[in-house]
Amino acid sequence: xxxxxxxxxxxxxxxxxxxxxxxxxGLTLVFGVLRIVNFAHGEFYMLGAYITYxxxxxxxxxxxxxxxxxxxxxxxxxxxxxxxxxxxLRRDHEFTILLSSxxxxxxxxNGGELLFGADPKYVESPxxxxxxxxxxxxxxxxxxLVFAAAVVALVAVxxxxxxxxxxxxxxxxxxxxxGAALTGINIGLVHTYTFALACGLAALSGALVGPTVMIFPTxxxxxxxxxxxxxxxxxxxxxxxxxxxGLLLGVIESLGGGYISLGFxxxxxxxxIIAVLLWRPNGLFSTARGLR
Amino acid sequence: xxxxxxxxxxxxxxxxxxxxxxxxxxxxMTVQAGEVVGLIGPNGAGKTTLFNMLGGSLPPSSGxxxxxxxxxxxxxxxxxxxxxxxxxxxxxxxxxxxxxxDNVRSAAYRTTRAGWGASILRSAAYRREEAELxxxxxxxxxxxxxxxxAETLADAMSYGEQRRLEIAIALxxxxxxxxxxxxxxxxxxxxxxxxxxxxxxxxxxxxxxLLVEHHMRVVASVCDRLVVLDHGVKIAEGPPAQVLNxxxxxxxxxxxxxxxx
Amino acid sequence: MNTxxxxxxxxxxxxxxxxxxALAVLPFLAGNAYLEHLLVLWMLYALLALSLNIxxxxxxxLTFGHAAFVGVGAYTSxxxxxxxxLPPLLGLPLAGLVAAxxxxxxxxxxxxxxxxxxxxxxxxxxxxxxxxxxxxVDLTRGPMGITDIPPMAIGPLAFDSAxxxxxxxxxxxxxxxxxxxxxxxxxxxxxxxxxxENAPLxxxxxxxxFHTKLMGFVAAxxxxxxxxxxxxxxxxxxxxxxxxxxxxxxxxxxxxxxxRGTILGPILGALVYIGLLESLRVAGPLRMxxxxxxxxxxxxxxxxxxxxxxxxxxxxxxSENNLPATPTGLPPTGLxxxxxxxx
Numbered sequence: 001x002x003x004x005x006x007x008x009x010x011x012x013x014x015x016x017x018x019x020x021x022x023x024x025x026g027l028t029l030v031f032g033v034l035r036i037v038n039f040a041h042g043e044f045y046m047l048g049a050y051i052t053y054x055x056x057x058x059x060x061x062x063x064x065x066x067x068x069x070x071x072x073x074x075x076x077x078x079x080x081x082x083x084x085x086x087x088x089l090r091r092d093h094e095f096t097i098l099l100s101s102x103x104x105x106x107x108x109x110n111g112g113e114l115l116f117g118a119d120p121k122y123v124e125s126p127x128x129x130x131x132x133x134x135x136x137x138x139x140x141x142x143x144x145l146v147f148a149a150a151v152v153a154l155v156a157v158x159x160x161x162x163x164x165x166x167x168x169x170x171x172x173x174x175x176x177x178x179g180a181a182l183t184g185i186n187i188g189l190v191h192t193y194t195f196a197l198a199c200g201l202a203a204l205s206g207a208l209v210g211p212t213v214m215i216f217p218t219x220x221x222x223x224x225x226x227x228x229x230x231x232x233x234x235x236x237x238x239x240x241x242x243x244x245x246g247l248l249l250g251v252i253e254s255l256g257g258g259y260i261s262l263g264f265x266x267x268x269x270x271x272x273i274i275a276v277l278l279w280r281p282n283g284l285f286s287t288a289r290g291l292r
Numbered sequence: 293x294x295x296x297x298x299x300x301x302x303x304x305x306x307x308x309x310x311x312x313x314x315x316x317x318x319x320x321m322t323v324q325a326g327e328v329v330g331l332i333g334p335n336g337a338g339k340t341t342l343f344n345m346l347g348g349s350l351p352p353s354s355g356x357x358x359x360x361x362x363x364x365x366x367x368x369x370x371x372x373x374x375x376x377x378x379x380x381x382x383x384x385x386x387x388x389x390x391x392x393x394d395n396v397r398s399a400a401y402r403t404t405r406a407g408w409g410a411s412i413l414r415s416a417a418y419r420r421e422e423a424e425l426x427x428x429x430x431x432x433x434x435x436x437x438x439x440x441x442a443e444t445l446a447d448a449m450s451y452g453e454q455r456r457l458e459i460a461i462a463l464x465x466x467x468x469x470x471x472x473x474x475x476x477x478x479x480x481x482x483x484x485x486x487x488x489x490x491x492x493x494x495x496x497x498x499x500x501x502l503l504v505e506h507h508m509r510v511v512a513s514v515c516d517r518l519v520v521l522d523h524g525v526k527i528a529e530g531p532p533a534q535v536l537n538x539x540x541x542x543x544x545x546x547x548x549x550x551x552x553x
Numbered sequence: 554m555n556t557x558x559x560x561x562x563x564x565x566x567x568x569x570x571x572x573x574x575a576l577a578v579l580p581f582l583a584g585n586a587y588l589e590h591l592l593v594l595w596m597l598y599a600l601l602a603l604s605l606n607i608x609x610x611x612x613x614x615l616t617f618g619h620a621a622f623v624g625v626g627a628y629t630s631x632x633x634x635x636x637x638x639l640p641p642l643l644g645l646p647l648a649g650l651v652a653a654x655x656x657x658x659x660x661x662x663x664x665x666x667x668x669x670x671x672x673x674x675x676x677x678x679x680x681x682x683x684x685x686x687x688x689x690v691d692l693t694r695g696p697m698g699i700t701d702i703p704p705m706a707i708g709p710l711a712f713d714s715a716x717x718x719x720x721x722x723x724x725x726x727x728x729x730x731x732x733x734x735x736x737x738x739x740x741x742x743x744x745x746x747x748x749x750e751n752a753p754l755x756x757x758x759x760x761x762x763f764h765t766k767l768m769g770f771v772a773a774x775x776x777x778x779x780x781x782x783x784x785x786x787x788x789x790x791x792x793x794x795x796x797x798x799x800x801x802x803x804x805x806x807x808x809x810x811x812x813r814g815t816i817l818g819p820i821l822g823a824l825v826y827i828g829l830l831e832s833l834r835v836a837g838p839l840r841m842x843x844x845x846x847x848x849x850x851x852x853x854x855x856x857x858x859x860x861x862x863x864x865x866x867x868x869x870x871x872s873e874n875n876l877p878a879t880p881t882g883l884p885p886t887g888l889x890x891x892x893x894x895x896x
Contacts, residue, residue: 037668037669037672085849085853088853089853094668094669095613095615095668096852096853096856098615098668098669098672099615099805099809099848099852100849100852100853102615102802102805102848103845103846103848103849103850103852104845104849106802106806106841106844106845106848107842107845107846107849109845110838110841110842110844110845111842111845113838113841114837114838114839114842118838218798221798225676225677225680228673228676228677229677232670232673261688266680266684267680267681267684267685269677270677270678270680270681270684271681273673273674273677274662274674274677274678274681277663277666277670277674278662278665347757348756348757349753349756349757368756369753369756369757370755370756370757370759370760370761370762372757373756373757373758373759373760374759377757378757378758379757381753381754381757384751384754385751385754386750386751386754387746387747387750387751387754388750388751389750390746390750394743394746397743398743398744398746398747398755398758399747399758401740401743401744401747401755401758401759401760402758402759404740405740406739406740407739407740407741408735408736408739408741408742410739411735411736411738411739411741411742412731412732412735414735418739422738461754461758465758465759
């Protein structure tokens with residue numbers, strides 16, 4: 001077995017995996033803290049990529065600025081979505097919330113097609129063309145950026161949840177929403193911040209991955225599916241689980257795609273999720289109530 | 293109805309452990325056919341866990357359950373249901389968006405036979421069974437003072453009506469053993485009295501009743517026998533007058549919360 | 554009270570007969586081939602929606618995998634007729650059987666979990682089926698799809714145009730509608746609804762929740778497969794897109810907007826969907842935005858779907874004439890539709 005190829009596959013897998021982790025972290029936060037399964041989550045990834053594109057091309061801003069603005073804007077959109085849909089429906093049947101998040105996903109995806117056009121776009125980034133050699137492994141700078149920025153973001157999120165006042169409120173709400181409300185925690189605010197954080201992370205992932213692929217308005221479907229695969233493997237509500245599961249998925253896909261076939265690579269994620277859900281319906285890091 | 297002096301439920305050394313917590317420890321008790329037995333004890337005593345094991349939604353960690361002579365240890369809910377053990381749940385025991393009549397008809401599952409195929413063919417057996425089912429369902433609703441609400445959606449009914457509907461549902465399954473989980477919760481004294489009447493009439497139909505309850509007045513009026521649990525262990529058993537005056541029982545309750553009578 | 558022992562109003566069979574008669578003459582009123590084609594599409598979507606309604610409406614589980622079973626049925630019949638020369642008429646029941654087989658396996662695996670986990674599992678399974686269809690070129694010709702599929706034929710009668718196909722699908726829709734009606738007025742259907750409403754309670758009443766769900770799932774996939782086969786023999790070309798996101802969303806939209814848990818709901822929903830899709834053709838991608846908005850709006854404001862509007866009108870009308878009202882959500886089939894439990 002050629003070690004160089006193997007190492008390259010692993011490296012690619014880790015990079016892809018990190019992107020999945022960013023998407024999945026937001027998804028698992030919203031579920032862990034708010035008990036909401038948001039099918040529209042992938043759409044915020046899509047918006048992250050597109051807004052980066054438009055801010056870059058329409059306003060001529062450089063990539064980093066565009067990505068940052070995109071993350072903030074999409075975080076705001078997430079807050080709006082919460083305000084319009086998830087917060088008003090918070091007491092409703094789970095089925096209702098599921099369906100309305102589906103409706104939101106369709107709304108954003110098709111609205112995106114309407115506004116942005118169905119043809120692919122290319123997000124410009126100064127890092128997209130330059131490569132970096134790490135030992136025997138070659139990665140474009142952009143892909144290294146994906147990994148590095150994701151790590152930074154995740155560490156920041158971890159510290160935030162662990163040590164900040166707001167992070168404690170989120171954790172309290174995750175463990176016991178009624179109890180948290182009784183101690184004076186403003187659940188509405190928790191909703192708002194959680195969505196902002198989750199959607200911002202998804203957008204960041206879109207902005208980072210954007211320059212490495214062609215973007216379509218339909219990439220949200222792909223993103224949310226990956227997100228769910230990772231979240232369920234790692235356990236709904238488990239942030240650490242999402243980290244491991246995301247990297248694992250990325251690596252296995254990459255190895256599968258490299259050594260078996262491209263078609264296999266697509267199917268592997270689905271096969272894994274099915275295997276995991278059958279073996280452990282609550283995921284590998286099965287969750288009690290709470291954020292971990 | 294003359295209750296045969298037979299044991300309908302025999303629980304032997306039943307234990308359930310959750311991780312580090314022993315919710316039910318070595319509980320042994322029997323229930324005779326036709327009895328109304330009350331299971332009491334402070335919150336967290338393990339009563340609902342015991343119920344969950346009897347109903348089949350929770351497998352015991354050890355010990356055994358015999359129902360009507362057959363070993364039922366670890367049998368899942370629907371098997372217990374098919375054998376004739378019905379239960380109500382602390383949180384909604386009804387089908388919210390169905391009418392009261394449909395709630396009761398759905399509950400009569402184990403008493404009917406004609407399925408989808410018979411319905412497609414509109415066979416004579418099917419039509420007969422459906423007519424009989426409708427009649428029986430209306431009769432049960434009347435028994436629970438709900439016949440005037442037959443066409444009302446369950447989640448549109450008042451709280452008291454819903455609690456009565458829950459019992460109607462449990463009866464529709466024509467159980468031999470009925471497990472009532474805090475049927476008097478949230479009821480005022482008048483409603484509690486109505487409940488006592490209904491439980492008496494249920495017993496008169498030949499159904500054995502085991503109930504978990506905190507309302508001591510209800511428990512004292514309707515139960516033949518009480519079993520007291522504390523921290524998962526049976527600490528007393530006997531007729532209400534005796535048990536409720538047992539100093540150990542009083543200590544266990546008063547030491548924690550006032551007796552709700 | 555003008556009701557028989559099942560609680561139906563006496564005028565009901567008459568209304569149903571009238572409705573069927575109206576549906577039967579529609580192609581003649583249509584006037585042109587294009588409208589007749591739309592009628593076929595309406596009936597096809599109605600059939601598929603009725604089958605999906607068994608899972609979403611009666612069992613209360615959201616599934617994203619239904620389009621995949623439609624595709625399985627379509628590809629089965631297409632492959633059998635183009636590569637093995639099997640008469641399409643035989644392909645129809647075989648498509649249903651193969652789809653049901655997939656439904657059995659996938660259902661057996663997926664129905665162990667509920668709610669969002671189940672939905673995601675079906676999404677995953679659906680995606681796998683799509684991927685396999687797309688990549689197994691030897692069997693399915695991949696993205697190029699299967700073309701020149703022979704039209705359905707019963708003996709000398711060829712269903713190679715819209716009008717005869719319409720009647721074929723209409724017959725299937727009516728048959729499925731009757732099957733669903735028979736279901737909900739039977740003990741089996743009551744078990745379905747019980748499982749939907751309160752699974753632990755249903756179990757304690759003797760209902761085997763898993764078997765009940767599996768039965769409904771397999772029935773739904775069988776009908777979906779048959780619908781897919783008919784589609785294949787009518788449109789004469791199929792590609793993996795039949796299992797794609799668009800169809801997945803479309804079927805769910807039809808059921809929800811029309812009214813889940815009812816029989817008229819999916820049929821009405823299909824009419825609205827095809828109608829809007831065609832009449833707003835100029836609007837392009839805006840159409841899907843409208844549907845998404847309708848879906849979300851329905852879920853939030855009108856959980857019973859469009860059919861519930863008609864039911865409310867009918868109840869109001871009854872109270873004016875001092876006729877007994879059926880409770881909101883009671884369709885003519887005798888069992889209530891769901892209001893989704895929304896409070």
